Amino acid sequence: MSEKIVAANWKMNKDVVESAEFAKELSKKILNVKKTGVILSPPYTSLFNMNEILKDTIVSLSGQNMHFEDAGAFTAEISAKMLNSVNCEYVILGHSERRHVFNESDETIKKKIDKAFASGLKPILCVGEKLEERKSENTAQRLETQYTSAFEGVSEEDFSKCIIAYEPVWAIGTGETATPEQADEAHLLIRKLTEEKYDKELANDLKILYGGSVKPHNAQELIETENIDGFLVGGASLQVQSFYEIIEIVENYLT
Ligand code: 13P
Numbered sequence: 001m002s003e004k005i006v007a008a009n010w011k012m013n014k015d016v017v018e019s020a021e022f023a024k025e026l027s028k029k030i031l032n033v034k035k036t037g038v039i040l041s042p043p044y045t046s047l048f049n050m051n052e053i054l055k056d057t058i059v060s061l062s063g064q065n066m067h068f069e070d071a072g073a074f075t076a077e078i079s080a081k082m083l084n085s086v087n088c089e090y091v092i093l094g095h096s097e098r099r100h101v102f103n104e105s106d107e108t109i110k111k112k113i114d115k116a117f118a119s120g121l122k123p124i125l126c127v128g129e130k131l132e133e134r135k136s137e138n139t140a141q142r143l144e145t146q147y148t149s150a151f152e153g154v155s156e157e158d159f160s161k162c163i164i165a166y167e168p169v170w171a172i173g174t175g176e177t178a179t180p181e182q183a184d185e186a187h188l189l190i191r192k193l194t195e196e197k198y199d200k201e202l203a204n205d206l207k208i209l210y211g212g213s214v215k216p217h218n219a220q221e222l223i224e225t226e227n228i229d230g231f232l233v234g235g236a237s238l239q240v241q242s243f244y245e246i247i248e249i250v251e252n253y254l255t
Contacts, residue, residue: 001037001205001207002035002036002037003035003036003229003254004035004036004037004207004223004229004230004250004253004254005036005037005038005039005163005207005209005229005230005231006036006037006038006039006230006231006233006243006246006247006250007038007039007040007041007062007090007124007163007165007209007230007231007232007233008039008040008041008233008237008243009041009064009092009095009211009232009233009234009237010040010041010042010043010064010234010237010238011064011097011234012043013043013238014042014043014046014238015045015046016045016046016049019042019043019046019049019050020046020049020050020053022240023040023050023053023054023059024053025240026038026040026059026240026243026244027053027054027057027059029240029244030057030058030059030244030247033058033247033248033251034251035251035254035255036230036247036250036251036254037058037060037230038058038059038060038247039059039060039061039062039089039090039124040054040059040060040061040062040237041061041062041063041064041090041092042061043064044063044064044078044082047061047063047083047086047088048086051086051087055087060089060090061086061087061088061089061090062088062089062090062091062092062124063078063083063088063090063091063092063121064091064092064095065078065091065092065093065095065098065112066078066079066080066083066091066093066112066115066116066121067079067112067115068108068111068112068114068115069115080115080116080118080119080121081119083119083121084119084120084121088121089121089122090121090122090123090124090163091112091116091121091122091123091124092123092124092126092165092232093109093112093113093116093123093124093125093126093150094109094112094125094126094127094146094150095126095167096126096128096167096169096172097172100130100169106145106146106149106150107149109125109146109149109150110149110150110152113125113150113151113154113162114153114154117154117158117161117162122161122162122163123162123163124162124163124164124165124209124232125146125150125162125163125164125165126164126165126166126167126211126232127142127143127146127147127150127164127165127166127167127190128142128143128146128166128167128168128169128172128211128212129142129143129168129169129170130142130169130170131169131170134168134170139168139186140189143166143186143189143190143193144189144193147164147190147193148193151197156198156199156202159194159198159202160202160205163206163207163208163209164190164206164207164208164209165208165209165210165211165232166183166186166187166190166208166209166210166211167210167211167212167232168182168186168212170212171211171212171213172211172212172213172234173213173234173235174212174213175213176212176213177212177213177214177215177218177222178210178212180221180222180224180225180228181225183210183222183225183227183228184225184226184227184228187208187210187225187227187228187229188226188227190206190208191203191204191206191208191227194206206229207229207230208227208228208229209228209229209230209231209232210222210228210230210231210232211231211232211233211234213234213235214231214232214233214234214236214246215235215236215242215246216236216242216245216246216249219231219245219246219249219250220249220253223249223250223253224253230250231246231250233246
């Protein structure tokens with residue numbers, strides 16, 4: 001895995017044509033990017049075409065979600081096998097919009113995590129506290145519950161493949177970013193949980209991305225913290241220019 005990672009979560013944005021244009025433009029811009037891993041999570045309808053366009057580039061594809069069953073009567077859902085068939089390497093699980101808009105529970109997310117590992121997909125597990133949890137000083141407890149539930153019974157080997165994204169719910173799409181200190185503190189907690197459950201090596205190797213109103217103007221101060229290994233970007237990933245600027249900041253920081 002690359003030392004640092006910049007991932008885009010397009011959410012419900014971009015049709016097939018818009019996605020293809022973005023992929024072509026981005027692949028030209030990132031020819032010199034060597035150290036930063038780049039992941040794109042477009043809508044499902046764009047995955048097939050984007051896989052064709054991006055197959056000889058450094059870009060990896062990710063699903064935005066996935067069902068835990070293999071197949072069956074689950075209207076509108078998508079399976080791990082389907083994501084595998086379009087060459088997805090990753091799948092975002094437990095995004096706050098899935099948790100809070102679509103009422104996905106820790107239990108449901110746990111089933112998805114297990115299915116992803118069993119199917120060879122690398123989960124990008126999102127964790128994060130709501131504003132009231134932060135205000136009532138329950139951030140650590142919430143993160144620990146989400147972490148513990150997701151990784152119960154997960155082997156070291158499987159865990160080593162996953163990425164965790166810390167996305168405080170109050171910072172998503174609001175223009176409000178966690179301060180570098182707040183983000184670093186949460187990331188350090190996740191690293192400590194990993195050290196307690198697994199070991200120091202896995203804790204050090206774990207990639208923990210920050211997500212929540214990441215923009216070119218705040219990426220530098222965030223990437224300079226000790227425990228932020230990259231970003232999961234929403235709004236600013238929808239334009240090639242702003243997404244590329246964030247990649248460039250991370251790449252320059254590494255060189
Ligand atoms: P924004 O960057 O738009 O705040 O979204 C963050 C996010 O939810 C990424 O998964």
